[in-house]
Amino acid sequence: MTEFRYGPVELYLVGFDGDRPSPDTIAALAELLEGGLVRLLDFVIVSKSESGDVEVIEIEDQTEEYGFGDIELAEIGITGDEDIAELVELVEPGSSAAIVALELLYARRLADRLAASGGVVLSAERIPAPIVNAVMDLAEQA
16 A cells, blocks of 8 residues: 655745744644644745845754744755745745645645545645635625
């Protein structure tokens, strides 16, 4: 039986005011981690100065300082230099963002079971939440 070591990984670029995410943002992430839905692989903070200079902070040794408490980063460095360079282009000068790599644990369990049953995922597509909500709002109005 095939067992996957990792499930799909999603990279999120989350903008915020200041030089670090708010405690509420960290608390929301912690809630997902505690629920077993996702595993935090990597967390990188990027800041872009008004002149366009970029600062990259891997928080691996500074989890307490950034409010993560005992939250562990499972695969520090999985967010590669190319990923960071591509995503930082979306950060406006004078602002900051976090690059968050999340392993989708529920999808790994599904992939294990599909593979065990002989099933093969031929395609998967994520529809962003704003689009789903807008479509559902339109459907309800009709």
